[in-house]
Amino acid sequence: MNDSKSDKDEAPRETANFIHHLIDEDNRTGRFGGRVHTRFPPEPNGFLHIGHAKSICLNFGLARRYGGLCNLRFDDTNPTREESEYVDAIREDVSWLGFDWSGREFFASDYFDQLHAWAVELIRAGKAYVDDLGADEIREYRGTLTEPGRDSPHRNRTVEENLDLFERMRAGEFGDGERVLRARIDMAAGNLNMRDPVLYRILKAPHHRTGNRWCIYPMYDWAHGQSDSIEGISHSICTLEFEDHRPLYDWFLDALGVHHPQQIEFARLNLTYTVLSKRKLLALVKNGHVTGWDDPRMPTLSGLRRRGVPPEAIHDFCDRIGVARSNSTVDIAVLDHCVREFMNRTAPRMMAVLNPLKVVIENYPEGQVEEMEAENNPEDPSAGTRKVSFGREIYIEREDFMEDPPKKFFRLAPGAEVRLKHAYIIRCEKVVKNEAGEVVQLICRYDPETKSGQAPDGRKVKGTLHWVSAAHGVRAEVRLYEHLFTEENPGDEKAFPDFTTCLNPQSRQVLPECWVEAGLARAKPGERYQFLRMGYFAADKDSTAERPVFNRTVTLRDTWAKIARKG
């Protein structure tokens, strides 16, 4: 146990998970010399999402907890699907999460030479052979889940012939798919992965890093375990579906007689009201259901980032959900809670009116302006205060006024009093309507004695509203987001053969006519705020000083909405 000093910045809220137990046991027996070395091994063929964040936090977190190391390795064994743009995006996402791989950045393609040499070694040992069967034939020969497979007619070629054929594959003598190199294991194995898996295939495609140097490429199964071995990984953490592959990786490592990491599988993350499969995420982008990989409704790290989700909240989330081996679906409310908890502590409060309703304070002197002192964050006195301009005409939130309010409504209504946050108590005297009968303006009177927010006569005012001065506020666009899907589990292919039928038509609502307090014009993209009583928001990358744009990260908890809903 040497994990006491390593986690000072990671409050150990998390209880030990089964991986900790396994590592503790390895450390106790000195299996890896007390060393803990993990890695995060993405394939650079798509954007990282919150499910990857679970793996990233796990792998880097393990290294931190045990005073070990964690590598970043790109598993780039398939040149037809991988691009270097993804490599850049992945680097950015991992560092945004706050992890540092300190130059230990590797690529499976770094190991192509070694992998090739090892393949030759296997051939020499009679443990691999070149097969001329086509893809369809190989499938046929593989058998089924319940029937054993059959040996390929080429399974017993001589070592010399295999060596020659493999060299000619490498030299480009054959076309794509004409030959493969297979391991010679057991065509009758219950585990399909052991039925002579393919090690190399011919792919006459340029690789994003090795260019045209190779026309044969290792399969993931052949590359992955050995890559871990080369890097001296002690614990290879992966998801459950690779459990069946472990015997194969073990077989390779033993046949080669090289360093043998311990593979440990855990359950991948599932989240309610979203999908976390590369294929489905890609479809959302390709078919224009979202604006891109970084659409704030996407569960991608770039989407969450743009939406305003702080990386600290993602860490907290990953700590809270734990790591186990049972398939599970985490309630998105847990993530929302983590976001609120962090933002509550850190986000400056500002006032923004999303659906404006003009209020004229008839007894407030025309042309008079007062600078009201406003605290920036009641949770953090060190955040200080700011001045907010107040005047005769202001905007309030449309939903903060009701002409005929229910009993528990303590906002504005004809004849009712409310407090304006950081300012005076006002009373609604008159409701101005247009020809259509819609409320277009409120005439109110303020009580000059209530600048403190308190009434000197001690009368109680239950409601407090946010507001923006009409003369000083800035126009802004605010984008409201809700769940991308209306169903809790849109990825359930039995229930929803086409997951796009679950898309939420109201997942994005753009409000172009909002009013925000003047200071918000200076908001830099990515900056996070609490808009008083409305939620947490972040300035979007589209934002400019002339036209600020904000994304709603998450709403505030709203017990009034619950009461109102119940009637």
Add this chain to the structure above:
RNA sequence: UGGGGCGUCGACAAGCGGUUAAGUCACAGGAUUUUGAUUCCUGCAUGCGGAGGUUCGAAUCCUCCCGCCCCAGCCA
């Protein structure tokens, strides 16, 4: 009739033969509040997929059964 896993509160998840079966989210009450926010209390599994068995004692061990997930890419 193949191989590999998993089943503890609505959702996650501790628990590893002796605990009143942790904690978190959600939910429901209540208190405080110039954000109906925050914060703070309180409640929320005589029960651990089911049935047997072992034991003084079982969520934890054994047996059988039931349910769910993964595997037949020259994808990762």
